[in-house]
Amino acid sequence: MATKSKRRLSNTTTTAPNxxxxxANCKLHSTAIIADKAQLTGAxxxxxxxxxxxxxxxxxxxxxxxxxxxxxxxxxEKAVVGSRVSRGVDGGEDEGVVVIGDGVGIEAGASVAAIRxxxxxxxxxxARVGAGAxxxxxxxxxxxxxxxxxxxxxxxxxxxxxxxxxxxxxxKGREDVRDARAKAREMEIEVLRTLVADxxxxxxxx
Amino acid sequence: MAIQYPFTSYACPCSDLTSPxxxxxxxxxxxxxxxxxLDEDQTFNPHxxxxxxxxxxxxxxxxxxxxxxxxxxxxxxxxVLYWYCPMCLFEVPSSAVKGDGNRCSRSCYTCPSCTxxxxxxxxxxxxxxxxxxxxxxxxxxQCPYCDWSSLEIDLQFDRPTKITEQISRLRKARTTxxxxxxxxxxxxxLHEDAFANLTTFYKxxxxxxxxxxxxxxxxxxxxxxxxxxxxxxxxxLPYNALKKSKEKPQPMREALxxxxxxxxxxxxxxxxxxxxxxxxxxxxxxTSAHQRNSAPTNDDxxxxxxxxxxxxxxxxxxxxxCKACRQFLTRPEGKVGSxxxxxxxxxxxxxPRLSIRPFLPQQQTTGAPTxxxxxxxxxxxxxxxxxxxxxQTKQYILTxxxxxxxxxxxxxxxxxxxxxKVASRVTILCPTFTVGPAGELWDDALASTSNSSTTSxxxxxxxxxxSLTGSMAESSMADRQPExxxxxxxxxxxxxxxxxxxxxxxxxxxxxxxxGAEEHDDTGGAxxxxxxxxxxxxxxxxxxxxxxxxxxxxxxKFDADPGAPLRKELGYWVVLSVGRIAS
Numbered sequence: 001m002a003t004k005s006k007r008r009l010s011n012t013t014t015t016a017p018n019x020x021x022x023x024a025n026c027k028l029h030s031t032a033i034i035a036d037k038a039q040l041t042g043a044x045x046x047x048x049x050x051x052x053x054x055x056x057x058x059x060x061x062x063x064x065x066x067x068x069x070x071x072x073x074x075x076x077e078k079a080v081v082g083s084r085v086s087r088g089v090d091g092g093e094d095e096g097v098v099v100i101g102d103g104v105g106i107e108a109g110a111s112v113a114a115i116r117x118x119x120x121x122x123x124x125x126x127a128r129v130g131a132g133a134x135x136x137x138x139x140x141x142x143x144x145x146x147x148x149x150x151x152x153x154x155x156x157x158x159x160x161x162x163x164x165x166x167x168x169x170x171x172k173g174r175e176d177v178r179d180a181r182a183k184a185r186e187m188e189i190e191v192l193r194t195l196v197a198d199x200x201x202x203x204x205x206x
Numbered sequence: 207m208a209i210q211y212p213f214t215s216y217a218c219p220c221s222d223l224t225s226p227x228x229x230x231x232x233x234x235x236x237x238x239x240x241x242x243x244l245d246e247d248q249t250f251n252p253h254x255x256x257x258x259x260x261x262x263x264x265x266x267x268x269x270x271x272x273x274x275x276x277x278x279x280x281x282x283x284x285x286v287l288y289w290y291c292p293m294c295l296f297e298v299p300s301s302a303v304k305g306d307g308n309r310c311s312r313s314c315y316t317c318p319s320c321t322x323x324x325x326x327x328x329x330x331x332x333x334x335x336x337x338x339x340x341x342x343x344x345x346x347x348q349c350p351y352c353d354w355s356s357l358e359i360d361l362q363f364d365r366p367t368k369i370t371e372q373i374s375r376l377r378k379a380r381t382t383x384x385x386x387x388x389x390x391x392x393x394x395x396l397h398e399d400a401f402a403n404l405t406t407f408y409k410x411x412x413x414x415x416x417x418x419x420x421x422x423x424x425x426x427x428x429x430x431x432x433x434x435x436x437x438x439x440x441x442x443l444p445y446n447a448l449k450k451s452k453e454k455p456q457p458m459r460e461a462l463x464x465x466x467x468x469x470x471x472x473x474x475x476x477x478x479x480x481x482x483x484x485x486x487x488x489x490x491x492x493t494s495a496h497q498r499n500s501a502p503t504n505d506d507x508x509x510x511x512x513x514x515x516x517x518x519x520x521x522x523x524x525x526x527x528c529k530a531c532r533q534f535l536t537r538p539e540g541k542v543g544s545x546x547x548x549x550x551x552x553x554x555x556x557x558p559r560l561s562i563r564p565f566l567p568q569q570q571t572t573g574a575p576t577x578x579x580x581x582x583x584x585x586x587x588x589x590x591x592x593x594x595x596x597x598q599t600k601q602y603i604l605t606x607x608x609x610x611x612x613x614x615x616x617x618x619x620x621x622x623x624x625x626x627k628v629a630s631r632v633t634i635l636c637p638t639f640t641v642g643p644a645g646e647l648w649d650d651a652l653a654s655t656s657n658s659s660t661t662s663x664x665x666x667x668x669x670x671x672x673s674l675t676g677s678m679a680e681s682s683m684a685d686r687q688p689e690x691x692x693x694x695x696x697x698x699x700x701x702x703x704x705x706x707x708x709x710x711x712x713x714x715x716x717x718x719x720x721x722g723a724e725e726h727d728d729t730g731g732a733x734x735x736x737x738x739x740x741x742x743x744x745x746x747x748x749x750x751x752x753x754x755x756x757x758x759x760x761x762x763k764f765d766a767d768p769g770a771p772l773r774k775e776l777g778y779w780v781v782l783s784v785g786r787i788a789s
Contacts, residue, residue, distance in 0.1 A: 143351070161320050165490060170355050
């Protein structure tokens with residue numbers, strides 16, 4: 001990681017103005033668990049929030065822009081978070097930046113390159129979220145479904161089947177259902193904590 | 207995926223292209239009159255418009271060992287062995303299927319939105335709801351795929367079991383409440399009620415028309431079954447037929463009132479109202495035809511928020527019977543979830559299999575990757591199919607593999623020129639030969655290691671690989687030339703011979719490289735797939751079966767002395783699709 005940040009200094013300092021100092025490149029919360037075999041690459045810096053869990057072989061790719069993952073998220077095996085496209089919504093200012101909200105689940109093999117994923121979204125197995133997409137809160141992208149580049153999904157959207165969309169009226173209308181789902185995510189993280197050892201010392205600069 | 211040449215297909219004898227034509231064929235206009243000749247003299251024409259219905263890959267065919275013939279999907283009948291629910295894998299007796307319909311009556315439901323399986327999920331009761339119902343758990347049906355839940359139609363259950371019962375109770379309560387709300391004159395008749403009314407009405411009608419009154423109520427002939435038995439004892443018409451012939455059938459009337467099940471148009475939901483709703487909700491929230499047909503409860507649903515979960519439709523497990531002798535050709539085990547078969551007569555295990563591959567001299571194959579398409583994982587890795595050049599002789603290796611445990615004498619017959627618009631010349635260098643018997647797998651392994659020095663330079667793995675991939679790895683083969691009358695290679699249960707093909711030219715339909723070939727009505731250029739070089743080959747297999755004492759049964763008892771070998775013979779048409787001819 002150290003060699004990579006040196007490379008970043010040489011060629012990308014101008015394109016990452018939101019980074020104040022190179023030492024603040026990786027901000028990993030002390031309670032976040034990042035498995036030893038997870039891959040955190042890229043020079044733009046990665047921010048991982050409280051209690052977030054990154055599985056082995058998950059890849060977080062900050063090659064083209066900063067990746068921010070919120071609190072209580074799960075990134076599963078072979079999932080890829082990060083945009084490979086250096087293109088932003090307003091032409092350069094936030095190019096390649098990926099911001100994931102709190103309590104988001106990213107399942108195995110999914111790839112997420114969205115600019116913003118709202119809190120408590122669920123991105124299922126092998127789903128693809130294209131670069132520049134914006135997902136609202138409580139969205140769900142079904143298994144193997146595709147959200148196109150630059151697409152904007154409003155809150156509570158469910159993407160399923162052959163690209164069908166619907167609004168999850170139950171989650172929208174009932175707080176207890178939403179709470180139950182958020183709680184399920186928390187319980188999943190609790191279990192995972194007992195199963196996978198934390199290997200995040202590699203990236204904490206220790 | 208594109209077809210990979212070459213491949214072989216087998217003609218089922220049920221087609222009148224292969225069997226002696228019945229008299230009705232003469233009247234069919236699609237049948238070419240000149241093609242009607244006597245059975246074995248007639249060449250199977252793979253380019254005939256109906257040939258496609260007779261040709262199958264060998265894996266799709268079954269073999270009836272009573273009739274000693276190939277059986278294709280047209281000559282077997284399917285028979286339902288049992289019904290089962292694909293979700294809970296419970297067998298449903300056929301009486302229940304007749305009574306309750308073809309849906310699972312347990313707790314299996316599919317999502318009305320995306321058709322995946324619904325799961326029963328618990329919802330913990332909340333404190334702030336208040337007093338009595340506070341801590342009680344309720345259950346909902348939840349779709350794990352699209353997040354639809356029964357809360358969307360405000361459906362909650364008290365227990366996680368007997369969902370069907372609870373759903374029907376809730377639905378009845380809700381629909382009656384709706385009906386009471388509606389104006390009494392425009393009361394729409396519910397689907398279930400209409401169906402129930404209609405069935406009772408028709409039952410009444412049937413009983414009225416068929417049973418006027420019994421004139422023999424006191425006699426021992428009072429029961430119709432008794433009477434029928436006595437009537438059949440003394441011959442003559444059966445009781446029912448006699449009764450029908452005497453009686454004039456009374457016309458049955460149709461339902462006239464809602465109480466009889468008549469359902470007419472009611473403007474309970476006015477069109478303007480619906481159209482307005484559709485405008486506000488949009489296309490995504492209106493139901494599709496598939497959703498409306500998913501269950502009887504969804505017949506009238508116009509919007510997705512009116513959809514009810516659909517009970518899972520049952521599946522069947524079927525056996526296949528030969529149409530000619532009613533014998534089971536395949537019969538799965540009678541256990542739900544078991545993939546085993548009790549009877550399975552596959553054609554692969556009963557008739558010699560032909561395969562064809564280009565004959566490549568040794569120098570071309572060394573070092574080159576395998577060309578067998580079965581060894582390629584991705585479509586883009588497949589070699590582009592090579593077009594055949596007209597009038598250029600190409601040699602092919604024709605391999606006959608024997609699945610039987612007796613050695614088989616094979617005779618191959620092929621027309622000198624292929625039928626169809628493009629006439630190609632075909633020569634099989636060695637048309638009659640013997641193929642050794644098949645054995646257990648380890649027999650082959652033992653044989654190849656014990657006499658590896660004699661058969662091939664390197665036995666075992668590489669030889670097996672060579673025979674699989676089609677590359678001739680044997681060094682002794684390097685400068686061998688194919689000869690007429692000699693077989694090319696021979697393994698324990700397969701024999702290969704060389705075949706020479708001179709493809710004809712596609713563009714000129716009337717030009718033939720062999721004079722005297724019969725002329726068809728050549729209308730214009732080549733039709734669809736006329737440029738595919740297809741060679742019909744008549745395979746005749748003869749072998750002898752040892753009939754042991756006590757094993758000879760049925761008809762075989764008469765045509766064979768016990769102990770003497772029984773001669774068996776089988777003939778069938780095989781079509782070798784070699785490739786496309788360049789035009």
